[in-house]
Amino acid sequence: MTNVMEAKNVKLKYGSFEALHGISLAFPAQKLTALIGPSGCGKSTFLRCLNRMNDDIDDINITGEILLEGKDIYHSHIDLVALRKKVGMVFQQPTPFPFSVFDNVAYGLRIAGVKDKDLIEQRVEESLKQAAIWNETKDSLQRNALAFSGGQQQRICIARALAIRPEVVLLDEPTSALDPISSSEIEETLMALKQKYTFIMVTHNLQQASRVSDQVAFLMNGELIESGSTQEMFLSPKKEMTNNYLNGRFG
Numbered sequence: 001m002t003n004v005m006e007a008k009n010v011k012l013k014y015g016s017f018e019a020l021h022g023i024s025l026a027f028p029a030q031k032l033t034a035l036i037g038p039s040g041c042g043k044s045t046f047l048r049c050l051n052r053m054n055d056d057i058d059d060i061n062i063t064g065e066i067l068l069e070g071k072d073i074y075h076s077h078i079d080l081v082a083l084r085k086k087v088g089m090v091f092q093q094p095t096p097f098p099f100s101v102f103d104n105v106a107y108g109l110r111i112a113g114v115k116d117k118d119l120i121e122q123r124v125e126e127s128l129k130q131a132a133i134w135n136e137t138k139d140s141l142q143r144n145a146l147a148f149s150g151g152q153q154q155r156i157c158i159a160r161a162l163a164i165r166p167e168v169v170l171l172d173e174p175t176s177a178l179d180p181i182s183s184s185e186i187e188e189t190l191m192a193l194k195q196k197y198t199f200i201m202v203t204h205n206l207q208q209a210s211r212v213s214d215q216v217a218f219l220m221n222g223e224l225i226e227s228g229s230t231q232e233m234f235l236s237p238k239k240e241m242t243n244n245y246l247n248g249r250f251g
C-alpha cells in the first residue's frame, strides 16, 4: 500500500510545553485515517502540522519530518502555497467566504492563477457534484454561500477544498457542528470520495470513526498510543489503554 504522507518522530512545543512527543504515523493513499483520543491529547495540533497551519503561532517549535510524496514539507525550500494546494483542509465550523457558491468553490483555482473560465466552470460543477451538493446549488450558484444551511455550507467547503484537486484532505471534526442528518450526508460523501482522495480526519465520534475510517490512530497526552486498521483497533486493540478508551472507560 502506498503512503501519501508520513510523519516521522514529530515533536511540537508551544513555548516550553511539549504537546506532541514524537509521533510517527503513515497515511495510506485513498484511505481515511481517523485521529481519535481524549480532549487535549494533541489531535488538532498534529493535524495542523500536516499542512503547516501551526507555522504562524508564536513561540512554536516543531521537529521531526513530515513527508509528502517522499519530500519533507518542513524543508526550507517548500512553497507553502503549493503545499496547501496538495493538502487541503476542512474545519469544524463551516467556513464559507461571504460570497457566492460559485466564487467560493472557484477561489482556490483563481488564487492558483487559473484564468480559463470554462475550466473554472467545469471544476466548480465537478467539485460540487463530488461533495454531493450540486443538486441543491446548481440553480443558485450566485447565491451567497452563507445563505445555505450549516450542513450545506460544510459540503460547499468540501467542494472548495476538492476544487484544487488536492492529494490529501485534512478534516478537523467536520461534522461536530452539524445535525445528525447533515453529519450522515457528509459521512456518505467522504466514503464515496475515498477512491479519489486521501483523508485524515480528527473526530470525537467513535461510531463515526468506525463507520468511515480505514485506519485509526489513538493519541493520548501527545503520544501515539496505537494505530492500525479500523477493524483491528475496534475489535482487538493491542494496548489496554486503547481498549479502555474505545469502551468509554475514560475520555
Ligand SMILES: Nc1ncnc2c1ncn2[C@@H]1O[C@H](COP(=O)(O)OP(=O)(O)OP(=O)(O)O)[C@@H](O)[C@H]1O
Residues within 6 Å of the ligand: 014, 017, 019, 037, 038, 039, 040, 041, 042, 043, 044, 045, 046, 057
Ligand atoms: N496555540 C496554543 N498555544 C499553547 N498551547 C496550545 C495551543 N493549542 C493547543 N495547545 C495545547 O496543546 C494541547 C493539545 O491541544 P489540541 O487542541 O491539539 O488537542 P485536541 O486533542 O485536538 O483537543 P480537542 O479534542 O479538545 O480539540 C492542549 O494541552 C492544548 O491546551
